[in-house]
Amino acid sequence: MRKLMTIALAACAAAMTGCQTRVQIERDEPSKILPKTEVREFNGTNVLVTTGYFVPPPHYCVTARSPLFAKESVARFAADVGENGTWSINADGYSRDLSTNAVVMVKEMFSGGAQLALAIGEAYTRIAGGGAQADTALSVAQKVYSFFAGKGGDVSKATVTTDGGVLKVSDGSTCVQCDAAGNCSECSYTGI
16 A cells, blocks of 8 residues: 555655746748838829838747746746857746645545556455455555446445455446455445
8 A cells, every 4th residue: 555655755756846837939921022112202192112021030938838837927027039050038027836736636646547456455454354465455446446447436426335255336327346366356336
C-alpha cells in the first residue's frame, strides 16, 4: 500500500510541476513592402502617385497564461521585441497564490481508480491477515482492479466489501469476488 501511495504522490507532484506560467510571443504576419503614395495634381486632375516604398514594422502579440491551479496577478506587464528575435519582458507587482482549483485537481486525481485500488488493498489485508506483505497486497489489488475493470465495472461507482475470507467489488451491475490467494471470479450482484 505504501508503494501505491508513493506512486500516486509522484504522479501528483509531476502533474503540479508540469503546469507553469507560459509567456508566448507571436509575430502576426511577415513584413510586406508597401508603397508610399501622394495625391498630386496633373492637368487639373488629382492623381495618386507612388513616391517610394517602405517596410512597416512587424506586429507582435504577447500573451501570458497561468496554470489552472494558481492565481497570479501582475500590476504592470510589458514586453519588447527587438532586432533579430531578441525580446524582454518586465512585470511589476507580481503575486502568486494557490487557487482552489489545485485542491479540486488533487481530489479528482485520487478519485475513482486510485481510491478503488486503495480500498481493494485494504480489504485484501483484512482477508489475508495482518502479516500480508505490501508487495503481495499491491499485486493482488492491481489484479482485482484489472479484473473488475476488464469485466466492464465502473470504478467511480464501485464499493468493496469483505465476507468470510472473500472480498467483493461491485458497482451495482458488475460484481467480482476474490479470495486471499488472489483467485478472482464473477459473482452475482447481491446488493452490496
